[in-house]
Amino acid sequence: MQSSNFRLWFAAALVYTFLYIPLVIVVAYSFNDSRLNAEWVGFTLFWYETLFNDKEMLIAARNSLVIAVSASICATVLGTMAGLAIHRYKLKVLPILVFTPVAMPEILLGVSLLLFFLQVLNLTLGMVSIIIAHTTFCIGFVAIIVRARLQGMDWSVFEAARDLGASPWQSFRHVTLPLIMPAVVAGALMSFTLSIDDFVITFFTKGVGEPILPIQIYTMIKVAVTPEVNAISTLLMLLTLVMIIIATKLDSGVLRGDASQ
Amino acid sequence: MTKEKTKGGRITKWLVSGPPLLFLLVFFVAPSLIMIVTSFRYPGEFGGLAPLVAPAGEVGGEYGLTLEAYQFFLSSSLYAEIFLKSFGVAAATTLICLIMAYPLALLIARSKKRFRNLMVLLVVLPLASNFLIRIYAWMIILGPESGLSHFINTILGVFSIAPLTLLFSPFAVLVGMVYVHLPFMVLPLYINLEKHDLALLDAAQDLGASSWKRFWRVTWPLSLPGVFAGSALVFIPVLGMFAVPEILGGTGDILIGNLIKDQFLGTRDWPFGSTLSIMLTLAVLSIAGLATWLARQSGGMKYAE
Numbered sequence: 224m225q226s227s228n229f230r231l232w233f234a235a236a237l238v239y240t241f242l243y244i245p246l247v248i249v250v251a252y253s254f255n256d257s258r259l260n261a262e263w264v265g266f267t268l269f270w271y272e273t274l275f276n277d278k279e280m281l282i283a284a285r286n287s288l289v290i291a292v293s294a295s296i297c298a299t300v301l302g303t304m305a306g307l308a309i310h311r312y313k314l315k316v317l318p319i320l321v322f323t324p325v326a327m328p329e330i331l332l333g334v335s336l337l338l339f340f341l342q343v344l345n346l347t348l349g350m351v352s353i354i355i356a357h358t359t360f361c362i363g364f365v366a367i368i369v370r371a372r373l374q375g376m377d378w379s380v381f382e383a384a385r386d387l388g389a390s391p392w393q394s395f396r397h398v399t400l401p402l403i404m405p406a407v408v409a410g411a412l413m414s415f416t417l418s419i420d421d422f423v424i425t426f427f428t429k430g431v432g433e434p435i436l437p438i439q440i441y442t443m444i445k446v447a448v449t450p451e452v453n454a455i456s457t458l459l460m461l462l463t464l465v466m467i468i469i470a471t472k473l474d475s476g477v478l479r480g481d482a483s484q
Numbered sequence: 485m486t487k488e489k490t491k492g493g494r495i496t497k498w499l500v501s502g503p504p505l506l507f508l509l510v511f512f513v514a515p516s517l518i519m520i521v522t523s524f525r526y527p528g529e530f531g532g533l534a535p536l537v538a539p540a541g542e543v544g545g546e547y548g549l550t551l552e553a554y555q556f557f558l559s560s561s562l563y564a565e566i567f568l569k570s571f572g573v574a575a576a577t578t579l580i581c582l583i584m585a586y587p588l589a590l591l592i593a594r595s596k597k598r599f600r601n602l603m604v605l606l607v608v609l610p611l612a613s614n615f616l617i618r619i620y621a622w623m624i625i626l627g628p629e630s631g632l633s634h635f636i637n638t639i640l641g642v643f644s645i646a647p648l649t650l651l652f653s654p655f656a657v658l659v660g661m662v663y664v665h666l667p668f669m670v671l672p673l674y675i676n677l678e679k680h681d682l683a684l685l686d687a688a689q690d691l692g693a694s695s696w697k698r699f700w701r702v703t704w705p706l707s708l709p710g711v712f713a714g715s716a717l718v719f720i721p722v723l724g725m726f727a728v729p730e731i732l733g734g735t736g737d738i739l740i741g742n743l744i745k746d747q748f749l750g751t752r753d754w755p756f757g758s759t760l761s762i763m764l765t766l767a768v769l770s771i772a773g774l775a776t777w778l779a780r781q782s783g784g785m786k787y788a789e
Binding site: 230231232234235238239241242243244245246248249252259262300301302304305307308311312314316317320321323324326327328329330331332334335336337338339341342343355356358359362366391416420421422423426427437440441444445448452456459460463464467 | 622
């Protein structure tokens with residue numbers, strides 16, 4: 224048992240190293256005073272300075288932020304409804320529609336939405352088409368999280384509220400919503416991260432006008448790699464990390480509130 | 485239950501399920517149907533589509549519906565080869581992910597409860613960094629100027645073997661695919677392994693089974709539902725992936741995803757691109773069906789999910 228435990232630890236350590244070395248290298252080279260991502264020359268903040276003077280990149284970041292906020296609001300509202308409906312009622316069609324976009328390769332959703340926007344809606348591709356596309360695949364993630372939370376709860380609480388004469392809206396507003404709030408917030412943060420991170424679907428539903436962050440990064444990687452990419456990568460990692468910490472804090476805070484009630 | 489049957493209950497039901505249903509009917513079902521129709525149309529002269537009905541005064545020409553795109557798909561073995569190659573890459577990625585993820589998932593499942601969440605978090609955390617950046621990191625590691633390349637080529641030099649190029653090769657594509665999808669294999673495996681009753685292993689040990697035998701006769705068969713779930717979660721997205729070959733692969737490393745992308749953003753042959761997408765959908769559906777069936781067959785019903 225002792226030796227097999229050691230073997231497991233060794234294998235696990237290798238996998239963790241494999242998972243983290245690339246990220247460490249990206250962060251380290253963002254502070255490297257060299258145009259090449261080859262060897263360590265010296266510490267510099269030059270690449271961050273370049274980044275903050277890159278107008279195109281700043282506009283792209285702002286656009287991506289607008290898209291992520293809009294898409295996560297839409298997806299959270301629709302996804303919470305879907306999660307509630309799937310949990311409460313025996314529905315056949317809705318679960319398939321909600322969960323399929325999560326499970327299938329992203330390229331299929333990207334391609335079909337591209338055809339739909341151009342042929343049927345005759346929409347000029349841009350921010351609106353990207354927001355719609357992101358909402359479509361984020362709904363499923365929110366619904367999964369909300370439903371998981373509902374599954375762990377005692378339905379009699381809601382029955383009690385209704386028996387005491389609360390209208391459906393009142394019982395939702397004062398009983399259901401506070402109880403599922405951690406899941407709703409987690410779903411919103413997850414949608415935000417997924418949206419700001421998404422490359423494939425954005426790639427198909429973007430227009431030609433506005434720069435979008437993942438597309439901008441893709442172009443830099445394909446055309447001319449400079450450590451500016453490392454700098455933007457590091458900042459994005461920091462942003463996600465902060466969001467995760469906020470989510471955990473919020474979640475446990477609300478959970479404590481639950482326990483005291 | 486009784487409340488649902490009242491009129492008010494029905495209204496509430498539609499108020500809650502209606503908006504997401506409507507949104508997904510318009511932005512998921514309709515686009516999928518459009519894609520199917522597009523695969524039966526003629527490509528336009530300058531990309532896009534030819535009109536369904538001939539413009540007034542025009543005689544002949546290619547209008548209406550056709551099987552041309554499907555015939556084109558079957559006419560050349562090139563496309564079948566790319567599909568086969570994509571299946572090969574997906575299978576290899578799945579196998580490597582399984583070999584790497586299993587010991588880790590097992591270790592997490594057997595660790596003390598208070599460490600488990602942290603260990604799982606450490607597996608998922610890399611997913612929080614940008615998808616393109618995770619691929620780009622391997623451009624640095626496998627690049628010709630990297631320490632790894634120098635190291636490998638120095639060793640090869642000792643045996644006077646010509647230097648290797650790691651980046652822009654099928655090897656780099658495989659590394660990228662494994663890196664991006666590994667967490668999706670660890671999670672379902674862990675969820676399954678965590679539910680195992682360790683008393684079974686104790687019983688096997690009392691009956692004199694070696695640790696190797698205990699693994700193959702007890703742990704592995706019970707974990708099969710997790711293995712199939714994880715395999716589906718890796719295999720399916722790899723099958724449609726175009727960004728990894730695009731960034732880490734060479735000119736010859738084309739998979740289904742790249743082929744589809746080119747039809748829409750390169751040559752602009754929409755009907756053929758739609759046909760390829762439908763073929764990919766069929767492949768994904770059969771893989772998902774197979775994984776579900778295998779997970780059911782593998783017995784461990786009470787450990788399923």
